[in-house]
Amino acid sequence: MLIIAARTLILYFLLVFVTRVMGKRQVGELQPFEFVVAILLADMAAVSMGDKETPLLNSLVTIFTLTFAHVLVSYIALCSQRVRRLVCGRPSVVIENGIIQERTMRSLRYNINDLLEQLRGKGYPNVADVEYALLETNGKLSVLPKSQNRPLTPRDMAIPTGYEGLPLTLIVDGEVDHEALCRAGLDVNWLQEQLKKQGITSVKDVLFANLDTAGSLFLQAKETTREPVITCVR
Amino acid sequence: MRTVGVLILLALIFITGALWVERDLVRTGKQLETDVQAVIEAAKGEDWPRIRSSVERLWQRWRTIEPRWNLFTEHPEIDDINDVLSRLRAYTEAQEGAALLAEALAAQRLFIHIPRKEAFRLSNIL
Incomplete structure (x- = not known):
């Protein structure tokens, strides 16, 4: 029993790693050849999980080889349009x-x-x-x-629109994203000041905070029934 | 947090159970191996009444252990043991000394091999 549990755990973590290496596309977005590789990997792992007679190393070698081949083919397809056409086809x-x-x-x-x-x-x-x-x-x-x-767009109506970039996530589950803060040209002291204005003493008490390009700070405290605070800080 | 606690508890119960099963396999395997050893000793001395009683003791013990082994080991191996023990009994009835000794040694190998194969070791995992 423990052997099967250990084999399952090894294969699970290997598959998590392999799927991360293989890319971010979802099942519906996969090319046919990627779909086949995904099924092959799942099948290899499923067989080896339950069958103790099959050496696990055989499955590991197969999974690594498939991943290597897949990454290699994807990379070549990225560089060569001819290969891409051959592997993926054309619309x-x-x-x-x-x-x-x-x-x-x-x-x-x-x-x-x-x-x-x-x-x-x-x-x-x-x-x-x-x-x-x-x-x-x-x-x-x-x-x-x-x-x-076609659906109506602001351009069809000659309505002027402002720049709308990606909002920066500053706090998630009580943890500050220092990289996002830095990108916004702000620091922790500024953040603490904003929290204090809303009556929040610690970053740990914040569930989520983000800052949009217009300078609006969205702030929601943890375990609260109060509505999230949206303040203009710029 | 409660879910994590329940999961950890279940994992602990599973690990404890699995370790108990592994120990039980080793313990019962040793008992069977000792019984087979008695058959081998008796077969070497061609003491047929002793062979008969040893084979019967081995068979009875296997009957009590078999349902447990059936739960935790591969079924083809249980079939192999049943085949070997059936032949062992048949050779005892026929008083075929050499064949009986061969089957006894095969049974002994199975009783050593199965618990070893089920042990939680890196070689068995890989």
């Missing part, structure tokens, strides 16, 4: 200028029902509203609607 245009490309769809073995289903999923129940649709290499459909059916 296919299935609707061009509002016309369904029958020949392309036949070569992809992609039927009209699949196309309509994906279009509905994207919020276009009417094919007539679509100018372009591309079947991406990861199997997802990208849709470009006709200009009359």
Whole structure:
């Protein structure tokens, strides 16, 4: 029993490491070859977890080899467009200028029902509203609607907008992100001062705090029923 | 915090149980090995009444231990032991000294090998 528990733990931590090395993409975003590698890794690990007769080293070697091959192929694909095309393929245009490309769809073995289903999923129940649709290499459909059916943007209305950057997370679970503070050109003393103004004595009592580009500080204390404080600090 | 406490408690219960199982396998394996050794000694002296009683004692002990071993070891190995012990009994009935000795040695090897294979060691994990 302990042997199986130990093998499971080893393989679990190895898989956590390997998936971190392999990248950040989710299952729905994987290329077909990445999906196959992920299934192979899971299968290798699952078999070795329960089967004591299979030497664990065999699985470790297989998992490391697969990871190495995967990272290598991904890296080569990153550098060479030809390799990328060979490994990942190319997106296919299935609707061009509002016309369904029958020949392309036949070569992809992609039927009209699949196309309509994906279009509905994207919020276009009417094919007539679509100018372009591309079947991406990861199997997802990208849709470009006709200009009359595009959602309205501030530019269409000539409404001026200000710069909106990424808010900086300053405190999470009572811990200060010094790097974010430094990036904002602020320091711990400034932060302490802001907390004191809100009646909070220690950083440890803060659940979450962030600062947006307009200079608004969002602050929520731990275990409180009070509404979060939003103050303009600039 | 309570969840972590419950998980730690469960892990401790599991580890304690697993260590107890491992010890039990070694202890019962040694008992069976001693019984087989008695059969081997008797077979070397061709003392058939003693062989018969030793084989019967071994068989009875195995019958009491088998359900526990069935829970914690691989089933094909339990089948191997049952096969070897059945042949041992058959050779005792037929009074086939050489074959009986061979089967007794095979049974002894199994009783030593299985607890050793189940032991929590790096070589067994890898």
